[in-house]
Amino acid sequence: MKNKYLNFISDEHFLNCIANLHSAYIKAKNNISKKSFYSNKVDTIKLTFDSKFNDIDEEKLIEAEILRQIDKSINNSIGTFHEQILGGIDGFEVGKLSGIDIKAKDETLFAVFGNSEIPKNISDAIFDKLANTALIFSKAKFYYVLLDDFSEINEKWIIGNEEYRVSQKRVFKISIKEFYNEITLQTDAFQQLQSNLTIVIDDYLETIKSKSY
Known part of the structure; x- marks a missing residue:
């Protein structure tokens, strides 16, 4: 039967690779909470300056930094995703x-x-x-x-x-x-x-x- 997605790997393999990457995203998000954010030696003084001088809500700054940390931790998983795709x-x-x-x-x-x-x-x-x-x-x-x-x-x-x-x-x-x-x-x-x-x-x-x- 013809593949639905790609012609060089099976649909099942592609979906498995997506599932593995999704699990990595969930793990990264679970590992970086607001509590862990503050325990990671965050410069709260700079955070206050950034909020006031850039006129940005501190809560939004924290959310943006958490997303940045998640993005940093997920980069290796993107490489693994390509490995798994190509390995199929x-x-x-x-x-x-x-x-x-x-x-x-x-x-x-x-x-x-x-x-x-x-x-x-x-x-x-x-x-x-x-x-x-x-x-x-x-x-x-x-x-x-x-x-x-x-x-x-x-x-x-x-x-x-x-x-x-x-x-x-x-x-x-x-x-x-x-x-x-x-x-x-x-x-x-x-x-x-x-x-x-x-x-x-x-x-x-x-x-x-x-x-x-």
Whole structure:
């Protein structure tokens, strides 16, 4: 039977990924209450100044800060969501090697997820890990996937500076958008995900609602 949502993973798998992310949101909200907000060494003096000088209700400032903390805690879960989605594509799985997030089952592709704005020492360490692993898996491609980049970047990863530059011919840096397209062998895989998110979330929430009756 034809899939309702995406043509590269099953509807059941997609709904399970949504359910897992929803659970992460619930956990994050439960972990950050007003009580825990004040116990996290919040600068109440600054809070008062922000409220008075910016003419913003203190209660609204607190709510905004709680949302910011929830958003910060959920970022890792978004990365996990992409891992689970991509791990459901035929021929791929969530990485079992330490530090590898997604891999091809035939060991021709390995990927690590991260962001574009990370400290240089961490970036260099990730590159070194991929480059060293490339020496073991001589026929594989290796990707550093930028979760916060939705451009069309897909290029050989080069680290260093103008005087000293290092690369490995099978280690690439790629946007999350292009990575979806790369491993599905489609040109619109990420667009499919974006276009169907609202539909699948609504279907999932409707299922939750019906179970509560």
